Amino acid sequence: MDNMDRREGEQMARLACKALEAKKAMDIKVIDIHGVSVMADYFIISTASNPNQMQAMVDQVEETLEKAGHQIKHVEGDRGSSWILMDFGDVIVHIFDEENRLFYDLERIWRDGRAVDARSFIDGE
Secondary structure, three states: HHHHHHHHHHHHHHHHHHHHHHHHOOOEEEEEEEOOOOOEEEEEEEEEOOHHHHHHHHHHHHHHHHOOOOOOEEOOOOOOOOOOEEEEEOEEEEEEEHHHHHHHHHHHHHOEEEEEOOHHHHOOO
């Protein structure tokens, strides 16, 4: 993967983090997985406190990334789900309810990836 592709993935991840923050997502984590997986460059993991917030977060991420020219490739889960996965190619966004975030513990599973400071993505540093 060349540097242009990596920069595009990083920009997508930044936009997704800002979209999640705008809808008050809890505990946003960013994992750079480009060195350990070919499926994406970044995983973004966040928590919603209720189903309405979860749907608002999904809508905000999709709208924000589509406005920037990034089409969603696949979605797993729906309005009644406890975990929604949004695949944008270079970036995969996971939105969990609190119980399932703890149960699936993606941060542990993907610990070979590099943790990125989500706050720096949100604040634009």
